[in-house]
Amino acid sequence: MIYLDCPATTPCDPRVLDAMLPFFSAAAANPHNRHHAPGRAAAAAIEQARRQVASLIAARPAEIIFTSGATEANNLALKGIARAWAGRGRHIVTVATEHASVLEPLAALAREGWTVTILPVDGGGRVDPDHVAQALRSDTILVSVMAVNNETGVIQPLAEIGALCRARGILFHSDAAQAAGRLPIDVGASKIDLLSLSAHKLYGPPGVGALYVRQCASNDPVPLLDGGGQERGLRPGTLPTPLCVGFGQACALVVTEAEQAGIARLGERLWQGLRRRVPGLRRNGNPAYCVAGTLSLTFPGLDATDLMADLPDLALSTGAACQAESGAPSSVLSALGLDAPAAQATLRFGLGRFTTEMEIDRAVAMIGRALAKPEP
Ligand SMILES: Cc1ncc(COP(=O)(O)O)c(C=O)c1O
CATH class of the missing domain: 3.90.1150.10 (Aspartate Aminotransferase, domain 1)
Structure with missing residues (x-):
């Protein structure tokens, strides 16, 4: 075959699998239990993974929120920011070639009263940053443009779009599921406020991903879930230590x-x-x-x-x-x-x-x- x-x-890299295996059995422990040594070791392994993921995109570890994948990260970014910023405006801009995990949450928001502008791409698959600039309104709160398209591989001009969003105080989200590990990503240089990642697209395990949220109190999305307060309360639930470790290792191997x-x-x-x-x-x-x-x-x-x-x-x-x-x-x-x-x-x-x-x-x-x- x-x-x-x-x-x-992507197939899981054997080195990723090796790093994960102990955390399924001999080293298994709940990373949120700091009362015993195995719990603390699992927590330390997760923090190491967080540093590895952050390093891949030139972010700070505290800016990484582990999720179940890019679908969840996209939902958290879009619905979470829409809800957090609803008082400032209800207009969001995106692009026609986005993944369903961006277009569908935006369609759900549109049904709830948000206005979503979907920009076209040219024949080569790129969105024109001038079109993005023209679409911005006084009530625009968020722009979401993917880094790399999953069907064509087309790379979007993130840095240009990031610069024009930052200049207007509009948050910029990018779905980088297909970009991580294939393109250098620097969230600071591209002025990205929120960025979605998926481990199984970069030789890591399926079932884990992350949302980068730029450290700035007003960027925090409203969580999709309520629970035990993990991940700064933005994504509650017990972290899957083996998956996080595998994701971190996959990032380190890039x-x-x-x-x-x-x-x-x-x-x-x-x-x-x-x-x-x-x-x-x-x-x-x-x-x-x-x-x-x-x-x-x-x-x-x-x-x-x-x-x-x-x-x-x-x-x-x-x-x-x-x-x-x-x-x-x-x-x-x-x-x-x-x-x-x-x-x-x-x-x-x-x-x-x-x-x-x-x-x-x-x-x-x-x-x-x-x-x-x-x-x-
Ligand atoms: C561009 C893009 N965004 C999001 C996703 C969803 O990622 P996940 O499978 O981690 O939910 C995919 C993968 O199908 C993708 O290619």
């Missing part, structure tokens, strides 16, 4: 530049190999602004689901895994201007840390054979 679905989830250079080379090999075999093959998203290893490719005249069925040894996706079950054409590809047949002829290839050159060559050959197969 050749796994090319890294934007959906070597962005060297790793991305290798993945970029393999991505180019895949693209060139397929281009030679598939007339009219198109790449979606401006490659000048794409992270290495995420390639959204349209095979004109083909049905991507049928093609995948002919490729049983290749783990691929037609788009976002979460939309795959609905059967609806991808809203991300529609926002880039693709019509329904083109969207349905599109496959997403997601390479990662463990992808090899041999796998790429075999994948290209498999696709070539599947396309050459006579129609039934």
